[in-house]
Amino acid sequence: MSNIEPFLPRGMLHEGWSSEVDDYAIVCGWAMRGKIFVVGDAAGGLYAFDSLKGNTIWKNDNVHKGGLLSISINLDGDIISTGGQDGCVRFWGSEDGKEIKKIEIGKGWVEHLKHSPDGNYLSVALSKNAYVLNSEGQEIWRSENHPSTISAIAWATNNELATACYGQVAFYQINKNKINQKLEWQGSLISMVISPNGDIVACGSQDNSVHFWRRSTGHDAEMTGYPCKPSNISFDHTGTLLATGGSERVTVWSFEGNGPEGTIPGELGHHTQPVTSLSFSNKGMLVASGSRDGSVVVSFLEKNGNGNPVGAAFSGNSVSAIAWRPDDCAIAAVNSEGGINLWNFKVRTEL
Amino acid sequence: MNPENKVPVTILTGFLGSGKTTLLNRILGEEHGKRIAVIENEYGEVGIDQGLVIDADEEVFEMSNGCICCTVRGDLIRVLGNLMKRRDKFDYVLVETTGLADPGPVAQTFFMDEEISSEFTLDGIVTLVDAAHIDQQLGRSNESSEQVAFADVIVLNKTDLVSDKALTNIESRLKDMNRMTRIIRAKQADVPIETVLNLSAFDLDEVLKRRPSFLEPEYPFEWSGVFPLDEGKYELILEEGPDPEMSLVAILDQGCTEDELKEGAESCVRYYAEAPEELTPNNIIPYEKHVNLNLQSQGSKRFILDQKKFSKVGLFTQHTAEEFEIKLKSLNEPNSGNIILPESERIWVAEHEHDDEVGSIAIERDGDVDPEKLNTWMGKLLAEKGVDIFRTKGFISYAGNPKRIVFQGVHMLFTAQPDKEWGDEPRKNQLVFIGRNLDEEQMQKDFDKCLI
Numbered sequence: 001m002s003n004i005e006p007f008l009p010r011g012m013l014h015e016g017w018s019s020e021v022d023d024y025a026i027v028c029g030w031a032m033r034g035k036i037f038v039v040g041d042a043a044g045g046l047y048a049f050d051s052l053k054g055n056t057i058w059k060n061d062n063v064h065k066g067g068l069l070s071i072s073i074n075l076d077g078d079i080i081s082t083g084g085q086d087g088c089v090r091f092w093g094s095e096d097g098k099e100i101k102k103i104e105i106g107k108g109w110v111e112h113l114k115h116s117p118d119g120n121y122l123s124v125a126l127s128k129n130a131y132v133l134n135s136e137g138q139e140i141w142r143s144e145n146h147p148s149t150i151s152a153i154a155w156a157t158n159n160e161l162a163t164a165c166y167g168q169v170a171f172y173q174i175n176k177n178k179i180n181q182k183l184e185w186q187g188s189l190i191s192m193v194i195s196p197n198g199d200i201v202a203c204g205s206q207d208n209s210v211h212f213w214r215r216s217t218g219h220d221a222e223m224t225g226y227p228c229k230p231s232n233i234s235f236d237h238t239g240t241l242l243a244t245g246g247s248e249r250v251t252v253w254s255f256e257g258n259g260p261e262g263t264i265p266g267e268l269g270h271h272t273q274p275v276t277s278l279s280f281s282n283k284g285m286l287v288a289s290g291s292r293d294g295s296v297v298v299s300f301l302e303k304n305g306n307g308n309p310v311g312a313a314f315s316g317n318s319v320s321a322i323a324w325r326p327d328d329c330a331i332a333a334v335n336s337e338g339g340i341n342l343w344n345f346k347v348r349t350e351l
Numbered sequence: 352m353n354p355e356n357k358v359p360v361t362i363l364t365g366f367l368g369s370g371k372t373t374l375l376n377r378i379l380g381e382e383h384g385k386r387i388a389v390i391e392n393e394y395g396e397v398g399i400d401q402g403l404v405i406d407a408d409e410e411v412f413e414m415s416n417g418c419i420c421c422t423v424r425g426d427l428i429r430v431l432g433n434l435m436k437r438r439d440k441f442d443y444v445l446v447e448t449t450g451l452a453d454p455g456p457v458a459q460t461f462f463m464d465e466e467i468s469s470e471f472t473l474d475g476i477v478t479l480v481d482a483a484h485i486d487q488q489l490g491r492s493n494e495s496s497e498q499v500a501f502a503d504v505i506v507l508n509k510t511d512l513v514s515d516k517a518l519t520n521i522e523s524r525l526k527d528m529n530r531m532t533r534i535i536r537a538k539q540a541d542v543p544i545e546t547v548l549n550l551s552a553f554d555l556d557e558v559l560k561r562r563p564s565f566l567e568p569e570y571p572f573e574w575s576g577v578f579p580l581d582e583g584k585y586e587l588i589l590e591e592g593p594d595p596e597m598s599l600v601a602i603l604d605q606g607c608t609e610d611e612l613k614e615g616a617e618s619c620v621r622y623y624a625e626a627p628e629e630l631t632p633n634n635i636i637p638y639e640k641h642v643n644l645n646l647q648s649q650g651s652k653r654f655i656l657d658q659k660k661f662s663k664v665g666l667f668t669q670h671t672a673e674e675f676e677i678k679l680k681s682l683n684e685p686n687s688g689n690i691i692l693p694e695s696e697r698i699w700v701a702e703h704e705h706d707d708e709v710g711s712i713a714i715e716r717d718g719d720v721d722p723e724k725l726n727t728w729m730g731k732l733l734a735e736k737g738v739d740i741f742r743t744k745g746f747i748s749y750a751g752n753p754k755r756i757v758f759q760g761v762h763m764l765f766t767a768q769p770d771k772e773w774g775d776e777p778r779k780n781q782l783v784f785i786g787r788n789l790d791e792e793q794m795q796k797d798f799d800k801c802l803i
Contacts, residue, residue: 023437024436024437042433042437043437043439067433067437069433085433111429127408128408148408148410148412149408149425149426149429151429166410166412185415186413186415187414187415188412188414188423188425205414206412206414206423206428206464207414207415207421227465228465229464229465229466231466336436
């Protein structure tokens with residue numbers, strides 16, 4: 001009986017609903033603990049869709065002059081923050097779309113916004129500075145001038161913020177206003193994720209590589225050989241697997257054991273064009289990938305990084321963002337033509 | 352990807368004060384039907400009137416691998432990456448660089464970044480040059496000569512502030528540095544828009560269709576004048592000039608249109624190729640012969656033109672008429688002593704000594720090359736000298752390949768692709784390298800070894 005293998009989970013994407021927004025949909029997220037799906041388009045439209053039926057609950061036009069660039073939703077899901085080309089951050093109530101606050105940060109683009117894990121703070125990146133606002137929208141901290149425009153921000157803990165730019169990743173202790181660590185490397189870092197335990201910081205780089213550091217030891221490594229730049233990277237909730245884009249395949253590095261140094265990554269080759277978005281499920285080893293070819297694939301991964309597809313769907317146009325609903329029972333994708341799709345995701349585990 | 356769907360991008364370079372903003376405003380004013388986005392790195396002396404203007408800090412990103420062809424402009428990647436996400440897409444993008452910018456990373460951004468190159472196509476590099484200041488700037492800064500070296504088009508601006516003679520010298524100096532470029536004179540950046548936009552300068556098939564050679568011809572003479580002369584005798588008077596002698600070719604039946612002048616110039620190039628006949632003053636100038644006027648004696652020197660019947664006489668001189676105050680006078684009654692003005696005058700770009708660090712090297716050879724040998728040589732050349740080679744363009748005849756191979760490069764980035772069939776055309780090769788401190792003789796020797 002030893003040759004009988006256990007069943008992998010079988011999952012499927014069941015068509016839920018579809019809708020559309022007026023311009024290129026660039027950002028999305030879940031609010032109200034999964035009751036509302038929020039989408040921002042390039043022209044500055046902000047939309048809230050009902051999670052179950054897909055009808056538009058509210059819509060705000062032109063929320064940022066010149067265009068909307070970034071969105072973040074707090075832990076409770078009752079406040080949506082947006083940033084745009086007008087140099088402003090705006091807070092919106094999730095339930096009714098009413099503006100709570102508008103904060104002028106400065107001249108330039110607000111390209112990145114991230115709520116702290118506990119939802120108390122909002123970090124903002126505008127040009128060469130990072131800012132931290134409290135829930136009232138008051139600035140409680142501001143970084144020094146970075147050597148170049150900040151290209152990514154991430155929270156390591158509720159009080160420690162990381163920024164990435166050309167040449168460095170820096171960690172700031174917000175409540176003590178000091179720099180905890182600076183990791184330098186000559187390269188243009190374009191994306192960043194931090195493992196859930198806070199030890200590993202991984203960055204996609206303009207020169208078609210992924211660079212990562214282990215903060216506890218200062219040890220760093222570089223994964224090269226990507227055909228395109230890995231703009232999309234994602235850790236699973238245990239911090240074992242790092243999924244990376246940078247080609248039409250999803251390359252998955254496993255941090256199990258002594259890896260990923262010296263190991264061969266898992267590769268998921270289900271798209272025909274470069275990967276444009278990646279997202280691990282909130283729990284479990286499921287990674288969703290979207291591509292320029294319009295396909296969305298959910299793969300179930302093993303701890304070594306290899307995996308199999310468990311569901312696939314077509315969104316019609318280049319996928320710009322995907323987001324798992326907090327309960328992982330649905331996944332939504334937005335695309336370059338303003339198309340919005342929701343699929344219900346069902347898993348059947350047999351062992 | 353269909354290149355037609357890509358948004359063309361023109362890079363505008365030039366020193367502060369050379370007139371970039373004036374040119375930008377002219378383009379925006381004349382092309383008002385189009386949606387043009389301007390990415391500006393420098394607050395100019397004049398504001399930009401209309402269109403979408405995005406200010407971006409110039410961020411040059413070098414990579415850890417040390418490869419200069421990987422050096423790109425991060426600000427452009429961010430801004431263009433966002434621009435392409437709008438449904439109301441732009442028809443055209445203009446990137447204005449700061450006066451001190453190296454155009455290399457800007458150009459490389461459009462080849463190195465896959466996301467950018469899938470949506471945008473680099474149309475051309477336009478460099479503005481302030482005619483009154485360029486001489487000093489070229490001596491002082493590397494950036495300034497790099498901007499000249501990279502240019503597909505040089506707008507020689509503020510020409511009203513310098514003499515014709517000085518302009519001719521500047522033009523010839525710029526041509527020495529960059530033989531592929533087209534130079535357009537302007538007073539207040541008032542150039543026809545079509546000379547700077549939609550050049551498809553990086554689409555070599557297109558470029559070669561419009562202009563079968565990358566090389567603007569150089570001539571062994573600087574000046575020509577066309578004089579309609581009736582039967583009789585005339586004297587050509589030269590005052591003291593910078594040289595004790597000057598070459599000249601006189602030809603009959605010279606027309607005054609641009610085409611006729613070019614045709615005349617081509618035939619004079621052939622006469623110039625022959626050794627000149629020495630001619631002392633007061634002798635008759637023979638037609639269709641290369642003569643060397645001896646001008647050692649003091650004061651005015653006279654040479655005679657003897658017309659048997661009416662003809663338009665073309666004089667092609669080694670130096671400009673201005674330098675020797677050349678005059679043509681009639682010796683025939685009743686008009687004896689009258690000065691005859693030329694019906695047309697023209698300045699030609701002359702061959703010059705290369706005295707700038709930055710220069711162009713052209714290799715032109717008939718016949719076929721061995722693809723393998725050529726690849727080996729080019730690979731080695733770009734690996735060793737890629738930092739100093741700014742741009743490369745050329746076409747090659749591979750032995751056994753029915754199609755012409757066209758190629759181009761920016762630093763070490765290099766593409767080669769088959770173009771049209773040779774057909775009955777004689778097989779030949781043309782390579783142009785623009786770079787710093789290149790060894791022309793060695794490169795020609797190395798290329799010759801690749802010939803079959």
